[in-house]
Amino acid sequence: MRNAYLDQFPDEARVIKAAFWSSFIALAIGGVLGLVQALHRTDVFRFIQSPDYYTVLTAHGVLLVIVFTIFFLVGTFTWAVTTSLDRGVVDTRFTWAWYIMMVIGAALAGITIFSGFLESAPSILGSELNADVLFTFYAPLEAHPFFYIGLVVFVVGSWLAGVDWFRTWLAWRRENPDERIPLPTFMVLTTTLFWYICTLGVSLSILVFLLPWSLGITESVNPLLTRTMFWYFGHAVVYFWLMPAYLMWYTMLPKFSGGKLFSDPLARVVFVLFLLLSTPLGIHHQYLDPGIAEGYKFIAMTNTMFLLLPSLLTAFTVVASMEHGARQRGGEGYLGWLKALPWRDPIFTGMALAGLMFAAAGFSGMINAGMNINYLVHNTWWVVGHFHLTVGTAVALTFMAASYWFIPQLTGKELWNRSVALGQVVLWFIGMTFMTNAMHRSGLFGLPRRTAEPQYQGFDFEPAVGTVGEINMQVALGAVILTLSLALFLLNMVMTSIGSNSESIPDNTYADTLSGAEDSPRILDNLKLWTAIAVVLVIIAYTLPLASIIDAGGLFGPDIEGFRLSTWVDPAVIESLSEVIR
Amino acid sequence: MVSRPYYLLIRMSSGTEQREPDHVRTLGHEEYDPIGTAILIGIYFLILVLLWIFMYFVEFLGNGPTVVGMALTVVGLA
Amino acid sequence: MNIHTYEKVWIVASMVLIVGFIATITYGAVGPGIAMIDDDGGDINPDEINDDERFAEPGVEHVGGNEYEVTVVAQAWSYTPSEIEIPANSEVTFYVTSRDVTHSFSVVGTNVNTMVVPGQVSEMTAKFDEPDEYGILCNEYCGEYHHTMEGKLNVVPEDEFDLTELSVEADDEIDAGNETTITANVTNGMQEDLETTVSLEIGNQTQEEDVTVPGDGSEEVAFTVDSADLDEGDNDWTVTVDDYEESGTLSVVTPEGNESADGGDGDA
CATH class of the missing domain: 2.60.40.10 (Immunoglobulins)
Incomplete structure (x- = not known):
């Protein structure tokens, strides 16, 4: 008798499937826009005007790091909670409600961004519909109010998703008062808690400052204040989208390797550390900002560096779990066991390669975390290389590999083609290797990020090794390979979904543990305690910097009005403008 | 899939109660020695240390001019 | 808790790594004296830049000895002055602010690099030992012609420099x-x-x-x-x-x- 997720929780399976498809649509659009940018920046093929590059970049960023990742996350977390608690959500109507709310928010923000391509965007609420402000929307760059409203609606939807998981857990707790929280649910709950803490910053920034300002209700903003509130959220969000990947590595990858999770207690410690330290370090994105004293930057660095610990622990636990699987499969020797891993399985291989890339990302992240070395790499293409290894590979490749497991579980249909899937994950790895090594290297000689045409009139870049042309070629080639890989992934998803039902779907289970929850102290499950400490750490890290920013520039800044930059410009104006500029 | 002798099929406890046809043995927490992991993680450690030194002392400090404090400013380390 | 010996060793090694990183950064601050951009530059109302004592006439000023001050106003999509000339063997303090949106002031191929946030003054000091020619670029998105925002910093031999x-x-x-x-x-x-x-x-x-x-x-x-x-x-x-x-x-x-x-x- 088949016992896939669909058979256990048919109602939940439908919501999760919807969330995954929302995620895939964002991935498809955002990914293709990535190719457009790579070809434009490197001057390999330019078919849009450079001002439109920034509309493309805004859409690429928002669609991939917010919409793609978080839709996949809510699907994964709903699966993890229901599977590990072995009970459905309390009320699927509530689950659909938050899902639909997130869709509305994403659509509103998306439409606002995309109307930036129109020659004359419609005017709504007294201003033109566009949002060429990039993912970071630093004031005084100003977007249409719909952009901010869309983001807030999306985030509130994700808050309600968290409420759903907590409700389900509390319902389970009443039925099982003495049991330890199952590990997948523990991971979901700790992640949700730091999501609540960190999104408070960006929500306040939007609701109190940016939205009223874009509607003309308030006159001015304090750019450093809204920027600091963005980064209060902006680094925690990267752990937020990383956590479902971690969840898969801890709870599924050992199983796919043929083994068990090495240590449940350490997995709990890791997630507690993420809850504690994810937020009070956002200032490390502002190492080169004026108006923030060096001491606060040093505190942010210390917290950031200590947050390496859970990731380094994860590296050990996950590899040890894989080795356990390999040895159970007959692997021998110091390193010979690596050959015994199921490398022909796209799910295993995708996640293992994602983990390998994350190890490399760990290194560039350490550089980014180092306070004064930030002068070398800040806002260069190095940083873009770094997060294409993290969110672009560790997260995205894990999600794609996990989809090869999830979609059959959710549809009851067998994966269309395992060989295509294996080729797809390997292509992604190769494409990212080309692209990110070139990006990292280019940062070392100062090639800037977020720039449509990094070709300047008055000077040339001087790479110590290689040439700018060779770097551009690697990035363009990498982007083409990645787009091909993306197309194969989507093809596999579509073909699987329109395929016929299969009885041979594996059971919906997650990995067992070698050292289980019974080995871990009960205090680890005390979520109230850890949340309280996390809040205290945030207060310590942020009170003084925020106070001094408000003290210097005021809550609403010194009469700083917005700059609404519509990117469609009359070509004649472009000509005369670029004359003036040169 | 390689088929294994039946006597090697072992029912796993709790979470993963399903057949694992590729298994040739079952290792518990006591019998399992993750020496391969220790080697790999040791190599990773060395790479991190060497690359860090290279990045900081060659790439960064060699990339001057660099922003420095005024002559008498005490460097603030809160 | 049941932690394997290797894993204990790895936890210790990880802590050594983390402390080592923080120690390196601290060495950079105390040894070579690298300072972070901070709040020393103070704040400024962008509408009053033209009346500001320092920014009314941006450019190079001699402070005394080998010390110079360079004031720069960034705005979409240029720097004023767009070309800066300073002597070799000098210690230069830059004061940079923005008239409109957030920019950066980044001297290409060096570690002289700061964000320029409207309302704030970025203050940073660097020593220029050798004659050289550097590009300056804005690496923070500042609107549709962001990619055209650039400047030059020419470090000329000491005996060729005067004001x-x-x-x-x-x-x-x-x-x-x-x-x-x-x-x-x-x-x-x-x-x-x-x-x-x-x-x-x-x-x-x-x-x-x-x-x-x-x-x-x-x-x-x-x-x-x-x-x-x-x-x-x-x-x-x-x-x-x-x-x-x-x-x-x-x-x-x-x-x-x-x-x-x-x-x-x-x-x-």
């Missing part, structure tokens, strides 16, 4: 038989006195005068020119101070009727 300015006032024409004065105004932006020679070439004559221009001051040198020494018609003149020169033409005309004998008084 001397020369301006000359001279008549365009004089009546034959009259005298006129060509006045050179030499401004010295350096804090030390400038000892130099101002020379005027006109016709086939050369006049020279040694001057000492005080630090952060200016000096006027007046050359008297007699039309008797000049040819009828146009006479080209050139005033030279060090590497600076300014030229013009003085016409000697024969007065007609009651016309005023004065020439024009345009600057060359």
Whole structure:
């Protein structure tokens, strides 16, 4: 008798499937826009005007790091909670409600961004519909109010998703008062808690400052204040989208390797550390900002560096779990066991390669975390290389590999083609290797990020090794390979979904543990305690910097009005403008 | 899939109660020695240390001019 | 808790790594003296940049010794001044602010790199030992022509650097038989006195005068020119101070009727 997720929780399976498809649509659009940018920046093929590059970049960023990742996350977390608690959500109507709310928010923000391509965007609420402000929307760059409203609606939807998981857990707790929280649910709950803490910053920034300002209700903003509130959220969000990947590595990858999770207690410690330290370090994105004293930057660095610990622990636990699987499969020797891993399985291989890339990302992240070395790499293409290894590979490749497991579980249909899937994950790895090594290297000689045409009139870049042309070629080639890989992934998803039902779907289970929850102290499950400490750490890290920013520039800044930059410009104006500029 | 002798099929406890046809043995927490992991993680450690030194002392400090404090400013380390 | 020995070793190694990283950064701050951009620059209202003591006239100023101050105003999509010249072997403090949105001021191929946030002044000091030419670029998205925002920083050999300015006032024409004065105004932006020679070439004559221009001051040198020494018609003149020169033409005309004998008084 088949016992896939669909058979256990048919109602939940439908919501999760919807969330995954929302995620895939964002991935498809955002990914293709990535190719457009790579070809434009490197001057390999330019078919849009450079001002439109920034509309493309805004859409690429928002669609991939917010919409793609978080839709996949809510699907994964709903699966993890229901599977590990072995009970459905309390009320699927509530689950659909938050899902639909997130869709509305994403659509509103998306439409606002995309109307930036129109020659004359419609005017709504007294201003033109566009949002060429990039993912970071630093004031005084100003977007249409719909952009901010869309983001807030999306985030509130994700808050309600968290409420759903907590409700389900509390319902389970009443039925099982003495049991330890199952590990997948523990991971979901700790992640949700730091999501609540960190999104408070960006929500306040939007609701109190940016939205009223874009509607003309308030006159001015304090750019450093809204920027600091963005980064209060902006680094925690990267752990937020990383956590479902971690969840898969801890709870599924050992199983796919043929083994068990090495240590449940350490997995709990890791997630507690993420809850504690994810937020009070956002200032490390502002190492080169004026108006923030060096001491606060040093505190942010210390917290950031200590947050390496859970990731380094994860590296050990996950590899040890894989080795356990390999040895159970007959692997021998110091390193010979690596050959015994199921490398022909796209799910295993995708996640293992994602983990390998994350190890490399760990290194560039350490550089980014180092306070004064930030002068070398800040806002260069190095940083873009770094997060294409993290969110672009560790997260995205894990999600794609996990989809090869999830979609059959959710549809009851067998994966269309395992060989295509294996080729797809390997292509992604190769494409990212080309692209990110070139990006990292280019940062070392100062090639800037977020720039449509990094070709300047008055000077040339001087790479110590290689040439700018060779770097551009690697990035363009990498982007083409990645787009091909993306197309194969989507093809596999579509073909699987329109395929016929299969009885041979594996059971919906997650990995067992070698050292289980019974080995871990009960205090680890005390979520109230850890949340309280996390809040205290945030207060310590942020009170003084925020106070001094408000003290210097005021809550609403010194009469700083917005700059609404519509990117469609009359070509004649472009000509005369670029004359003036040169 | 390689088929294994039946006597090697072992029912796993709790979470993963399903057949694992590729298994040739079952290792518990006591019998399992993750020496391969220790080697790999040791190599990773060395790479991190060497690359860090290279990045900081060659790439960064060699990339001057660099922003420095005024002559008498005490460097603030809160 | 049941933690494997290898894993305990790895936890210790991880902590060593983390502490080692923090120690390296601290060494960078204390040893080579690397300082972070901080709140020393203070804040400023972007609407009042033009009235600000420091930013009203952005550019290079000599503080004394080998210390210089460079003030820069960033705005979409240019820097003022767009080209900066400083001497080698100098210690330069940059003050950068923005008139509109967030920019950066990044000297390409160096570790001189700061965000420029409206409302804030970014202050940073760097030493430039060797002559070189650097590009400056904005690496924070600042609107649709962000990619065109660039500048230059030229570090010239010490002996080729000065902050001397020369301006000359001279008549365009004089009546034959009259005298006129060509006045050179030499401004010295350096804090030390400038000892130099101002020379005027006109016709086939050369006049020279040694001057000492005080630090952060200016000096006027007046050359008297007699039309008797000049040819009828146009006479080209050139005033030279060090590497600076300014030229013009003085016409000697024969007065007609009651016309005023004065020439024009345009600057060359």
